[in-house]
Amino acid sequence: MPDHSVATGFLVGHDFAQLLSALAGQGYRCIGPTVRDGALVYDTLGGVEDLPTGVQISQGPGRFQVEFNQGTRLFDWANGPQALKPLLFTPREILWEVRRGADGELLFSQQDPEPVPTAVIGVRACDLAALRLQDRHFIEADVPDVGYTARRRRLFLVAVNCTRPADTCFCASTGDGPAATRGYDLVLDELDDGFIASAGSKRGNEVLALLPLQPVSAEQRQSAAEATEGAVAMQHRQLPGPNLRDLLFTNLDHPRWEAVAARCLSCGNCTSVCPTCFCYRELDQPALDRESARHYREWDSCFTQGHSYIHGFVVRPDTRLRYRQWLTHKLGGWHDQYGRSGCVGCGRCISWCPVGIDITEEVGAIAAAST
Ligand code: SF4
Ligand code: SF4
Incomplete structure (x- = not known):
């Protein structure tokens, strides 16, 4: 088995649109974080311009505020209210319909639409960990959930390592972040001038091969590692232990x-x-x-x-x-x-x-x- 995690390159910032084009070319609808109604919500991306450039999120107990920092980074925020959950375990869905036939018999039909292949841009490590738990519940159950499984199989995940956690984040204490370590197709480290892009799956490798990547320098790797360390240091909340x-x-x-x-x-x-x-x-x-x-x-x-x-x-x-x-x-x-x-x-x-x-x-x- 090839080690897909070793496929890495540097994507210059102004080439980010090519990642969206490559995913669209592979048949994926791209969704990502967008600013709407004073929050950060996942929505279909028409282009890079829909991503939250220069946006930061200030959060506290009972508080969520979108702020603009004049920067050029696309992923300088902490999570909005949505995770991956609504995309897979949908808030409301029809499981089946029943209709009375000509002779009075009941005719059941299962709702089983073919899900649209979807690429999610900007997934955080905590949400990848949550996805693993949802997979355990819905896919690895004695009877797998049909709708969830179909949607999950068509999901392409572009993770972005978190560099600016919110005041409310404590993923470092649960061991689930801030860096994504598995469960993604691609993972990005955002630097001032671009992204270190690494593949975590065969599909991720195929997308990387379509991008104009440059070699990653030692300085760039060092900057990414320091940003992750900084994100750990910014977190001050924690649970009193891993098993309570x-x-x-x-x-x-x-x-x-x-x-x-x-x-x-x-x-x-x-x-x-x-x-x-x-x-x-x-x-x-x-x-x-x-x-x-x-x-x-x-x-x-x-x-x-x-x-x-x-x-x-x-x-x-x-x-x-x-x-x-x-x-x-x-x-x-x-x-x-x-x-x-x-x-x-x-x-x-x-x-x-x-x-x-x-x-x-x-x-x-x-x-x-x-x-
Ligand atoms: S969000 Fe949860 S803890 Fe807070 S008031 Fe509602 S039910 Fe209670
Ligand atoms: S902090 Fe923990 S309990 Fe609260 S929403 Fe996130 S995963 Fe759920």
Whole structure:
């Protein structure tokens, strides 16, 4: 097997458009980060001009702000609210339709559209780690998810190593960033005058071969390494350990759960933006003509009343139990299910919580009281 990770070259900044052209030529729709409605969201790229040149993101608990720094870099920002999750595990989709036939029999048809091959530009290391977890859940399950698997197979991932984490990021403490180490087709290190581009797959190699690459100098490699080290040093939040299973399960009656519940709105924002959360519900929607119905799947959350409804009663009727469920599962139960924590340190749940609840602070408070 060839080692695709060794294919590397330097792409001069003004040639970046050629990467988009090469991907389009291979049949990919390119999507990437764009500034919209005061946030950074993934959208179809018409060209390099759609990428967020000179944009930085300032984030804090309950705060996300787009700022312009007059620079020329395309990837000088920390993540927006979306991860790769909505592209694969879509917020709402039709699983099947049923129609009454001429003799009254029920005719089922599965919704199985052919997904558009999609290249995502600017993927961060934390989101690659989250993708690995989502793959475990949706593809490596006993019964793989058909829609997710089809979309995943047609995804081309262009990672960009993070050099400017937000105040809310803590991927270094979970071991999931800021540099991408696997799971990508291409990875870029952005420097002032261009990009060190490296392939991580055969498809990545094929795209690299279409680009006007130059040899990478020792100075360029040194700059990229220093930028990664700087991104680690910028992160000051952390979880109290890699495996919090025992800590959380031995503190189920800790008063901190009550304290956080007094602030939490049970809105579910944290689970929507979390790149690893995978809970959903299914529902049927009959057509008004009573001849057909659609069966939907849509995102659900630990924080909804219906999510813990079991035949006649709600298992988790209050916010204390719902918040506790979210954290004990994400940081504890996942170790039993998937062999690691369900948190990749992206910090989204901190930025997008309307009341600024900070997962690192909440777990830290329980850990501090237990030592
Ligand atoms: S729990 Fe929060 S910080 Fe961890 S992966 Fe989910 S959104 Fe990111
Ligand atoms: S922790 Fe924040 S984002 Fe999550 S449900 Fe509570 S208020 Fe909403």
